[in-house]
């Protein structure tokens with residue numbers, strides 16, 4: 001919406017000084033405010049100049065009248081700005097109005113009827129300022145405005161409606177639901193029944209989702225991910241934060257779950273997205289995106305005490321084993337707001353925290369639903385930041401809009417640490433070491449420890465080097481399989497080594513020529529896929545091999561169950577079986 005500012009109202013410049021005027025501060029005297037505000041706003045000065053020059057001459061009545069006139073002008077300016085969606089300026093003018101109104105109430109003698117009129121005006125102004133503040137995503141202050149308005153009039157329709165909307169934005173669904181229920185009383189009279197019912201439905205749906213984790217994105221997915229992303233609710237499943245053997249703290253399952261089960265759904269503290277110019281994308285493009293991302297995080301910290309607190313408990317990479325282990329309940333949207341701001345959080349620390357915890361949405365180990373191709377995204381998700389990396393992960397992340405959904409990519413037992421891959425784990429040890437180095441750590445996962453123990457095996461490095469130099473993929477697979485028999489490698493460990501040269505397996509199973517030559521001397525694709533999935537969880541590339549194999553055979557229903565299970569590990573329980581089939585194109 002393009003709008004021009006009203007004439008004579010250079011609010012940005014003139015009101016700067018007043019932007020910090022808070023309703024909680026002690027109100028200034030009416031005459032002081034009247035004069036000051038009039039000058040700032042360039043309103044009808046003659047009256048107020050009179051007040052200033054003949055301060056003592058004017059009687060109280062005249063002052064009241066003047067204040068009333070000024071309040072009227074302020075109110076209409078603020079309303080005009082609100083309608084123009086000039087939120088910041090509207091907050092500023094409402095702040096002036098509210099200050100004046102409060103001082104009229106507390107510091108001047110008013111008749112009962114006049115006092116009640118003033119209180120009504122104050123309530124409305126507080127509700128309107130809350131609306132403008134919430135549009136600026138200044139939710140803490142907006143909520144305070146609503147609460148102040150509701151202290152004056154507990155059933156004030158606009159304040160309740162605005163409070164409900166803010167609570168929804170803060171993902172406090174059950175509180176929002178209660179709030180909207182209260183607005184029902186006056187909704188009919190104010191002609192807003194339909195709006196209120198819409199909000200009621202929405203909060204009911206989200207409250208249920210956040211309690212049960214029951215998400216169903218089937219329709220949206222079957223519809224080709226077109227249109228707006230579905231609305232999601234934050235959800236925390238059977239998880240807790242504890243000390244990790246990998247490093248510092250980690251997230252742990254508190255009960256046995258099967259592949260596909262949701263662990264958590266959380267909204268980003270901030271995200272930044274942009275289209276990079278593909279292979280030619282230069283460092284500058286990414287730097288600009290990161291700068292914007294950091295700005296957004298900073299803004300969020302400055303506006304919300306809770307964000308500040310949550311960020312302050314994330315790892316900055318230093319002394320990770322000594323930092324406190326927070327309770328997972330601190331991440332529930334309805335958790336008590338922390339009012340204290342004694343957390344030390346300077347710019348240097350914030351940058352380290354972002355460095356350690358930010359995730360790139362379209363990493364190979366993540367799934368992004370409903371986003372244009374080529375869109376690069378980075379974000380910070382507080383609770384997901386406690387998930388350590390593993391090269392044999394048991395969870396995956398799916399990105400939908402600003403939400404991250406973390407689910408089990410294979411069955412997970414109670415008490416096990418939940419891990420996902422920060423980078424591609426279908427690579428040999430040395431390549432993965434290089435990747436973890438760029439993340440600033442030396443990977444201590446079970447698979448890396450096992451493969452480090454195998455590094456003395458000359459044959460293994462010969463296979464890897466051979467592959468880099470372009471030896472026949474089938475030959476590499478054959479050699480690894482034969483060597484594993486000799487080394488007596490079993491179970492999951494077989495899966496680890498196979499995962500390390502997965503590209504050779506995929507190439508072999510996908511090539512008629514290679515299968516003709518090696519097919520009878522290497523294990524069947526399904527058995528290899530099963531062992532790799534068991535070791536490192538579901539991945540699209542294994543699914544591809546499986547589906548290609550199935551397409552080539554006349555498969556019956558039992559064979560379909562395998563890709564469906566793999567698909568669940570990939571997409572979680574976000575999609576019903578039918579939608580999953582169409583997603584997998586089977």
Ligand SMILES: C[S@@+](CC[C@H](N)C(=O)[O-])C[C@H]1O[C@@H](n2cnc3c(N)ncnc32)[C@H](O)[C@@H]1O
Nearest residue numbers: 247248249315357385386387388389441443444
């Ligand atoms: C997003 S945080 C994960 C949570 C972190 N452990 C904590 O206590 O807050 C990422 C940091 O955890 C540590 N980390 C994660 N995965 C690891 C791994 N596989 N091996 C060693 N350190 C790891 C690294 O210090 C990394 O910078």
